[in-house]
Amino acid sequence: MGIRDQLGKDLDALGAAAGGLQTVSAEVIDVTEDGRVNLLVRGAELYGVACTDAYRNRRAGDIVAVRRGVVPVVLWRLGDDPAETEQVDVERLAVRAAQDVQVVRAATYGTGAPAGAGWQAASAVYVRKVDDRLEVYFQVASVTEPSPPAPAVPSPRPVTVSPTSSGTWRGGRPDDYASAPTQGDWTGRGNRRGAWFYGSAIANACAGKTVAKMTVQFTRKSGAGSNSKRPLHLYLHAHTSPPSGQLNLGDGPEALLRLSAGAKGTATLPRSWASALASGAARGLAIYATGRNDYMTVTGGKITISFS
Missing domain, CATH: 2.40.50.140 (Nucleic acid-binding proteins)
Structure with a gap:
């Protein structure tokens, strides 16, 4: 049973x-x-x-x-009624949606001047694109009706970067017996280290922008190690693609996330790690542990980048 x-x-x-x-x-x-x-x-x-x-x-x-x-x-x-928290989330999403919409009340044309009060003749029209959205500015000879204030330039929308590949290494070479990135040693045959690879996609997504935060999503597979909640031992690495030899680890370990069997979770990367990934000094994430205690297999690896 x-x-x-x-x-x-x-x-x-x-x-x-x-x-x-x-x-x-x-x-x-x-x-x-x-x-x-x-x-x-x-x-x-x-x-x-x-x-x-x-x-x-x-x-x-x-x-x-x-x-x-x-x-x-x-x-x-x-517990408490979640309505207040949900309202904050809804309002935040509504603001983002409004920023993504080009709002024009009416668009008409004709051979003569428009009827009605408040119209101004534009001597020049300027346009620019900000975060894939169009801004229009009309230069007028004289201002008869004050211009509405220009809204602040919104932060670039978050970008999610998915791994191009992943894998596990043991004994200085790829471990073809592991179905997904794995840390630790369950059988006594050697400690495993797993990794996710992104090519240059992270640095490309951050080029010319100021990174506010990076988060990463993981799911722990069932049937690997003990079921109880255990930490992921996270590292940076500098590989753009899976190496044929040893997977070299960079900064770490950081125990940013603890997961039980079958669970999913999101971890916020340290600011120094986000800076290294944004600049290209680091290229991806890895996990590594020794022994049976924190043995686990992990999938996922999507990184979401928020900008300021």
């Missing part, structure tokens, strides 16, 4: 002993790539639990209500 089925039976028995209790509270350890959650329930860890649509914006650390039964289900989050 699997741990999920056993815990479900235990919860069902506890509920019956408590006079028919239908739910128990639990803490979310992590959120998986498919939207399920890993839970800590009454001191036991439960992996890959499904959730109802009522449980939105799922995050590690949430306290949730779990319906007891042979197949437990997360019903909803316990």
Whole structure:
């Protein structure tokens, strides 16, 4: 019997002993790539639990209500009303959408002057493109109606760079037996190091811009190492593509993210790392650990770059 089925039976028995209790509270350890959650329930860890649509914006650390039964289900989050936080997110997205839209109330033409008050004759028209959006300026002989203020130039939109390739190395050469980047040593055959490669795409995306932040997304695969939450040991590297020999590690390690089996997460890179990647001094990210304790296999590697 699997741990999920056993815990479900235990919860069902506890509920019956408590006079028919239908739910128990639990803490979310992590959120998986498919939207399920890993839970800590009454001191036991439960992996890959499904959730109802009522449980939105799922995050590690949430306290949730779990319906007891042979197949437990997360019903909803316990705690404060998330409406205020959601409003802030909606307003932020609305501002970004408005900045992306060219707003003109009306566009008409004819052989004579326009009818109505407030029109000004333009002696010259200037245009420029800012962050792929068009700006228009009309030069007039005299100002009869004050011009509306020009909005501030928005920051360039974030850019997401996906790896062109990835791999694992052991014993100074590529390890073809690993299905995805892996750290540590589970079998005693040697420590593995994994990496993601981006060519020159990161530096190209940052050229001429000021980087505010870089984040990276990872998903820990199930079935590799222990299920419990363990840290990724992250490094920089200077390879634009997978080397045929050893994968050389740069700055690190940094334990920026801890993941349980099947979980996904996002880490913010140190500012010094973001600067190195933006300038081309570093080209990609790697993971490396020794022994069984932090052994894991990881997919993902998309880097999102925000500018100021």
